[in-house]
Amino acid sequence: MSKGFRQSQSTLHTWSGLLVGWVLFVVFVAGTAAYWREAINRWAQPELPRIEDPARVLRGEQAFLTQRAPDATTWFITVPSDRSASGTVFWVPGAKEKPGKARGDTLAMIDGNGQPVVARETRGGDFFYRFHFDLQYLPVIWSRWIVGVCAMFMLVAILSGIVTHKKIFRDFFTFRGGKGQRSWLDGHNAVAVLGLPFHLMITYTGLVTLMTMLMPWAAVANYRDPTALFTELFPQAAPVARSGKPAPLVDLTVLLKDAERRLGAPVEYIQVASPGDAAARVTLSQSAHGTLSSYPPSLSYDGGSGRLIWASPPAGAAMLTAGAMIGLHAGRFADAPLRWLYFLCGLGGSIMVASGLVLWTVKRREKLPDPARPHFGFRLVERLNIGFVAGFPTAMVGFLWANRLLPLEMEARAQAEIDAMFVFWGALILHAFVRAPRRAWVEQLGIAAVLLLALPVYDALATSKGLPATIAAGDWTLAGVDLTLLAFGLGFGWAARAVHRRAPAKRHSRARAMVLA
Amino acid sequence: MIAVTFAVALAAFLLFAFATDRQHRARFGEALPARRQSVLRGGAWACVAIDFMLAVLAWGGVFGPVGWIAMLMAGAAVSFILLNFLLPDRANRR
Numbered sequence: 229m230s231k232g233f234r235q236s237q238s239t240l241h242t243w244s245g246l247l248v249g250w251v252l253f254v255v256f257v258a259g260t261a262a263y264w265r266e267a268i269n270r271w272a273q274p275e276l277p278r279i280e281d282p283a284r285v286l287r288g289e290q291a292f293l294t295q296r297a298p299d300a301t302t303w304f305i306t307v308p309s310d311r312s313a314s315g316t317v318f319w320v321p322g323a324k325e326k327p328g329k330a331r332g333d334t335l336a337m338i339d340g341n342g343q344p345v346v347a348r349e350t351r352g353g354d355f356f357y358r359f360h361f362d363l364q365y366l367p368v369i370w371s372r373w374i375v376g377v378c379a380m381f382m383l384v385a386i387l388s389g390i391v392t393h394k395k396i397f398r399d400f401f402t403f404r405g406g407k408g409q410r411s412w413l414d415g416h417n418a419v420a421v422l423g424l425p426f427h428l429m430i431t432y433t434g435l436v437t438l439m440t441m442l443m444p445w446a447a448v449a450n451y452r453d454p455t456a457l458f459t460e461l462f463p464q465a466a467p468v469a470r471s472g473k474p475a476p477l478v479d480l481t482v483l484l485k486d487a488e489r490r491l492g493a494p495v496e497y498i499q500v501a502s503p504g505d506a507a508a509r510v511t512l513s514q515s516a517h518g519t520l521s522s523y524p525p526s527l528s529y530d531g532g533s534g535r536l537i538w539a540s541p542p543a544g545a546a547m548l549t550a551g552a553m554i555g556l557h558a559g560r561f562a563d564a565p566l567r568w569l570y571f572l573c574g575l576g577g578s579i580m581v582a583s584g585l586v587l588w589t590v591k592r593r594e595k596l597p598d599p600a601r602p603h604f605g606f607r608l609v610e611r612l613n614i615g616f617v618a619g620f621p622t623a624m625v626g627f628l629w630a631n632r633l634l635p636l637e638m639e640a641r642a643q644a645e646i647d648a649m650f651v652f653w654g655a656l657i658l659h660a661f662v663r664a665p666r667r668a669w670v671e672q673l674g675i676a677a678v679l680l681l682a683l684p685v686y687d688a689l690a691t692s693k694g695l696p697a698t699i700a701a702g703d704w705t706l707a708g709v710d711l712t713l714l715a716f717g718l719g720f721g722w723a724a725r726a727v728h729r730r731a732p733a734k735r736h737s738r739a740r741a742m743v744l745a
Numbered sequence: 746m747i748a749v750t751f752a753v754a755l756a757a758f759l760l761f762a763f764a765t766d767r768q769h770r771a772r773f774g775e776a777l778p779a780r781r782q783s784v785l786r787g788g789a790w791a792c793v794a795i796d797f798m799l800a801v802l803a804w805g806g807v808f809g810p811v812g813w814i815a816m817l818m819a820g821a822a823v824s825f826i827l828l829n830f831l832l833p834d835r836a837n838r839r
């Protein structure tokens with residue numbers, strides 16, 4: 229391979245990584261946290277009883293909707309698993325009912341006892357999941373374009389990085405510590421190469437999740453009516469009109485049992501069209517937890533008799549491929565060991581992006597004409613690195629603290645948690661710009677460590693779901709969240725200490741350089 | 746079964762590492778003979794193949810390949826940590 233080509237790839241790698249690195253870091257970190265979306269949802273509502281019998285929740289959901297929205301056009305019901313915080317119901321109001329002003333007016337949560345949830349209002353882990361592709365405070369379509377373009381840059385950075393890394397196999401196991409730029413490069417290469425299959429997969433499949441937005445031309449050229457495409461991709465039983473004859477709806481738990489037997493997998497979503505009418509139709513969709521594809525099959529039943537009337541046809545090769553790719557990205561199928569591996573790979577990806585960002589400054593610091601007064605571009609990158617690499621994870625912990633500390637009865641509490649996180653993050657970015665860089669790193673990493681280590685302590689003292697209680701109850705999902713927070717607290721503490729301990733040596737050498745000058 | 750899958754993946758990458766001159770010298774304090782390099786590499790590739798079968802047994806035909814790749818990455822990562830941070834470096838001690 230010619231040196232010129234490799235050099236051009238190296239330049240491409242550097243700039244494609246740096247220009248979007250901060251957004252990529254945020255997307256990677258939030259996406260990694262989202263692998264524990266359900267666990268964080270449970271942690272965020274410690275008042276809720278653990279779900280031991282999903283059928284009991286479904287009975288509660290049906291009873292709630294029968295009483296609250298008997299004339300709705302459609303009910304949408306989530307069947308929880310034992311990992312979920314609660315069951316969710318959503319309905320489209322019928323002609324007789326006034327449409328809800330806010331989404332919350334037609335949405336409700338049902339707890340493990342089958343009762344409407346009485347718990348703090350929060351987005352929990354769902355926030356991190358949505359944030360990693362919808363961002364916040366921006367129109368969704370803009371956010372997805374931003375994330376999509378950044379993911380394309382990421383793919384370019386990965387591929388050009390592979391070309392740039394000359395001794396990818398020879399240096400596979402090599403780490404030379406304590407050697408400044410060489411150590412940073414070895415570390416960056418290690419997390420990149422060790423998790424390379426994951427990094428390639430997650431970036432490419434991430435683009436696949438946005439493919440209809442990024443590359444709409446095939447659909448636009450072939451389908452004048454977008455609903456025709458949708459109908460072809462996601463076939464459903466033929467729609468029925470409301471007959472006007474009232475009829476009780478069949479017990480949904482009976483249909484659940486029958487559908488799970490036929491599908492050979494758990495059901496996650498139930499849609500009831502025209503509930504309470506003789507023409508009612510119930511469609512049950514398989515959970516993505518049991519299948520690699522994100523487009524699992526559905527079954528439709530007559531709502532009055534409970535007779536099976538329709539089954540979705542086997543998916544075509546294109547849909548199966550797209551479904552499997554999106555399924556691989558989201559990892560919903562993963563059991564606990566695989567989920568941990570997904571999480572660790574996501575962590576590796578986050579460290580890869582972060583170390584690449586820091587490497588940019590480490591590499592250029594040595595070439596600065598006056599290290600005490602770096603040029604504007606260098607200062608900007610250095611400060612943004614602190615505000616994002618140390619600041620964003622710290623702000624995420626701030627979100628968790630807001631979940632614990634905001635008044636329970638507060639108006640628009642879920643949004644307030646999110647706002648609190650961004651206000652905190654804004655303050656941390658500001659802090660990164662006004663403090664000396666090394667002090668800012670130490671302080672932000674230290675704040676993250678203290679906040680992380682204090683959270684499980686607060687849980688043990690102020691909630692009924694502290695570590696001793698959850699371990700005693702064998703509730704390893706909640707215990708796992710607190711133990712992970714502790715582990716991260718120790719990790720951030722170690723990082724803060726490591727940066728702090730390097731500071732005197734640097735100051736010393738600078739002072740000596742001044743004396744010598 | 747999953748623990749065995751991980752152990753075999755780890756063994757594969759330790760063997761790959763010992764099949765490099767740098768790591769062989771660091772662990773065993775001597776240069777790597779060509780014949781031993783072939784044996785170590787062969788053993789590593791055999792472990793990779795066995796690991797695939799173990800992963801399919803553990804997770805089934807659909808999720809097995811995903812679990813296999815994940816375990817190989819975990820094995821590579823743990824071997825990296827062992828070799829660089831936990832096991833003594835006999836070459837540099839001299």
